[in-house]
Amino acid sequence: MKFSNIVSVKKIGRDFFEISFNIDSEVRAGQFLMVWVPGVKEIPMSVSNLKNPITISFKAIGETTKRLSAMRPGDRIFYRGPYGNTYPDPKGKTAYVAGGTGIASLLPLISAYPGDVYYGMRTAEDIVYKNLVNFVSTDDGSMGFKGNVVDLFIREKRKYDTVFVCGPEPMMKYFHDKINRNEYGNIYYSLERLMKCGVGICDSCSINGFRVCRDGTVFDHEQLNIMDEFGTVRRAESGRRIFLK
Amino acid sequence: MDISTVIAGTRFDNPVFLASGIVDETLKSVERAIKSGAGAAVTKSIGKDERAGYVPPIISELPTGMLNAVGLANPGIDDFIDEFKTSSLKEKIVVSIFGKDSEEFLELAKKVQDAGFTTIELNLSCPHVKGYGSEVGEDPELVEEIIKELKSKTNLKVWAKLTPNVTHIVDIAKAAERADALVLINTVKAIGVNIWARKFSLTNGIGGYSGPGIKPIALRAVYDVYKETGKELIGVGGITTYEDAIEFMLLGAKAIQVGTAIYYKDFKIFNEISQGIMNYLEMEGFGSLQEIIGLMVK
Numbered sequence: 306m307k308f309s310n311i312v313s314v315k316k317i318g319r320d321f322f323e324i325s326f327n328i329d330s331e332v333r334a335g336q337f338l339m340v341w342v343p344g345v346k347e348i349p350m351s352v353s354n355l356k357n358p359i360t361i362s363f364k365a366i367g368e369t370t371k372r373l374s375a376m377r378p379g380d381r382i383f384y385r386g387p388y389g390n391t392y393p394d395p396k397g398k399t400a401y402v403a404g405g406t407g408i409a410s411l412l413p414l415i416s417a418y419p420g421d422v423y424y425g426m427r428t429a430e431d432i433v434y435k436n437l438v439n440f441v442s443t444d445d446g447s448m449g450f451k452g453n454v455v456d457l458f459i460r461e462k463r464k465y466d467t468v469f470v471c472g473p474e475p476m477m478k479y480f481h482d483k484i485n486r487n488e489y490g491n492i493y494y495s496l497e498r499l500m501k502c503g504v505g506i507c508d509s510c511s512i513n514g515f516r517v518c519r520d521g522t523v524f525d526h527e528q529l530n531i532m533d534e535f536g537t538v539r540r541a542e543s544g545r546r547i548f549l550k
Numbered sequence: 551m552d553i554s555t556v557i558a559g560t561r562f563d564n565p566v567f568l569a570s571g572i573v574d575e576t577l578k579s580v581e582r583a584i585k586s587g588a589g590a591a592v593t594k595s596i597g598k599d600e601r602a603g604y605v606p607p608i609i610s611e612l613p614t615g616m617l618n619a620v621g622l623a624n625p626g627i628d629d630f631i632d633e634f635k636t637s638s639l640k641e642k643i644v645v646s647i648f649g650k651d652s653e654e655f656l657e658l659a660k661k662v663q664d665a666g667f668t669t670i671e672l673n674l675s676c677p678h679v680k681g682y683g684s685e686v687g688e689d690p691e692l693v694e695e696i697i698k699e700l701k702s703k704t705n706l707k708v709w710a711k712l713t714p715n716v717t718h719i720v721d722i723a724k725a726a727e728r729a730d731a732l733v734l735i736n737t738v739k740a741i742g743v744n745i746w747a748r749k750f751s752l753t754n755g756i757g758g759y760s761g762p763g764i765k766p767i768a769l770r771a772v773y774d775v776y777k778e779t780g781k782e783l784i785g786v787g788g789i790t791t792y793e794d795a796i797e798f799m800l801l802g803a804k805a806i807q808v809g810t811a812i813y814y815k816d817f818k819i820f821n822e823i824s825q826g827i828m829n830y831l832e833m834e835g836f837g838s839l840q841e842i843i844g845l846m847v848k
Contacts, residue, residue: 339606383746385611501620505816506573508579511576514576534578543601
């Protein structure tokens with residue numbers, strides 16, 4: 306476990322925060338850190354800016370993220386990692402499809418490789434990184450397309466050589482099921498699951514024997530084809546299967 | 551080169567097994583270990599009721615291994631059976647169970663047997679949950695009673711995994727004499743401190759120490775128990791290379807288990823160690839694995 310003194314804490318949207326701090330190892334696009342708030346919990350967080358001071362971007366919704374959002378410059382932030390595999394570099398025309406806080410994981414790519422950014426959220430109040438986004442959807446229609454970002458993406462009918470997808474698992478499952486595979490080149494998804502160890506030994510985040518923390522978090526479209534638990538079975542903290550509709 | 555091994559009458563293609571508690575909460579991960587070359591795989595320990603386990607941090611990485619306090623997270627025996635009963639690799643899956651007394655162990659064992667499994671491993675050794683694991687396993691009378699009950703009322707092969715956190719491990723091994731095989735050792739009870747947070751490294755405070763740092767402790771346990779009891783033994787504790795595995799075998803282990811080594815080398819560890827054992831036997835002029843088991847003790 307390492308620690309660093311926080312350089313800055315910024316509120317960039319409704320309940321949405323960015324914390325920056327310097328770390329002493331190289332982080333690559335798609336990787337995550339295990340961030341520990343002593344006395345509370347340790348949670349995985351994707352890195353949204355890779356160069357020192359690096360940035361983690363998150364929504365303050367649980368106790369741990371709320372405590373993080375209340376931290377001040379100079380406070381100690383505890384972390385280990387980076388862990389996980391990385392997004393491959395995109396080739397050709399590129400699209401980014403993000404749902405909610407999933408955009409944090411895609412930001413390093415978006416800033417390095419130009420492409421069309423599709424961003425879905427619940428309502429207009431949730432908008433972040435507005436200047437980076439090309440196509441917006443909201444569940445309530447308060448901004449952009451009314452509906453989900455996957456339907457928006459399909460409706461636009463644009464062709465891409467590389468597509469990156471990150472968001473809640475039901476959204477990614479819907480994307481995986483709905484799109485016409487032949488119209489796109491490589492498609493990569495960054496998965497999120499309940500994670501405890503972060504290093505591939507506790508089995509909490511496994512989907513069909515693929516550990517999201519170590520074999521992922523990034524998987525390609527064809528790997529997801531063989532994961533029949535993707536979008537259909539999640540795991541309780543005990544490891545018990547919870548079957549989704 | 552034949553590196554098959556026979557434990558309690560059951561033949562395994564190779565002596566490199568997956569230890570309980572490491573990537574073995576879900577069936578597909580257990581099957582992945584077997585398909586990656588594990589001779590057998592022991593599941594995460596399963597109890598009567600569902601347990602969420604401890605809040606992370608549940609592990610702490612050390613230069614010499616790892617501390618963990620997962621807290622016996624498990625879905626409970628019924629949900630576990632539901633998931634694992636479909637496996638076609640049952641003969642290579644050993645189900646680890648934990649209970650507070652012989653009655654609870656028996657109830658679990660019967661369900662495991664009914665689901666078609668043939669071997670169980672008794673967790674008499676988890677160091678970080680009150681009322682279970684090592685708190686049961688350091689009481690020789692209780693250990694004897696549990697194993698007697700299981701052997702007389704089920705047809706299961708019983709492996710007993712013992713704790714090193716006792717003054718005389720041989721006494722516990724003797725109490726476990728009716729078990730078909732003994733598994734030595736579980737993690738060493740330990741604590742980690744973070745001086746910059748002034749907190750324990752693990753949420754639970756107390757955890758179990760595994761990895762290369764505990765190998766000499768495990769070797770000593772295997773040696774003492776083999777010498778004193780001659781029981782069939784499975785060695786576990788800090789094994790990350792074929793050389794480590796051979797050390798355990800020379801002192802009496804018929805098979806070994808790897809756990810923390812997955813953290814270092816991932817699933818390729820199984821074939822890597824098996825291949826290394828084969829090469830060693832050939833290079834050193836042995837005809838089979840059996841020839842080196844207990845060689846330094848005989």
